[in-house]
Amino acid sequence: IAGITQAPTSQILAAGRRMTLRCTQDMRHNAMYWYRQDLGLGLRLIHYSNTAGTTGKGEVPDGYSVSRANTDDFPLTLASAVPSQTSVYFCASSDSSGESYNEQFFGPGTRLTVL
Amino acid sequence: GQNIDQPTEMTATEGAIVQINCTYQTSGFNGLFWYQQHAGEAPTFLSYNVLDGLEEKGRFSSFLSRSKGYSYLLLKELQMKDSASYLCAPADSNYQLIWGAGTKLIIKP
16 A cells, blocks of 8 residues: 555445445554545535544534544444435545644545435 | 635646635634645645745745735646646644635646
């Protein structure tokens, strides 16, 4: 693995189904993020994690949950998918500390369609 | 509230120079990032400004004025591969990035 990976690349999902988007990084970054990107809108933060074992809510957390059991993995779960969750989902990571800030590195994205 | 303003779309000619402006309002400020995003791909880091002034990196430069809540990205010697969206993203007091909708740059031969 080089950098940050996401799976699946794309998915079509029936409304009401449960879905987990996977994200793995091998850069040992402490911080990880989930964004959604919709046409005409900026990236919107769903959830984030500043370090393994901790998570926080972003701008649009409703309908999504995350966990951070270890440094490398940060899965995003849609408990019961709805059509408004149709979007492109990006996972990102950064080597951030409280006194400095480094750029975020993005995975290739997951294109999710909820019907 | 927090707000980012940048033009929706710009067109420029190959070999020319283009300036993409961004104005922002955030709760606190911890620097400003510019990212490039080609269609169907992930954003990639271009530049970071935390102090006022110009940061130059090859054909790309980025400027910041914290007092004016203003930044711009300057692209010189435009190439066709520069056709992409350019995202302005200041970091707020919690170091969370606030993303603009992006400026789609179209390069014509």
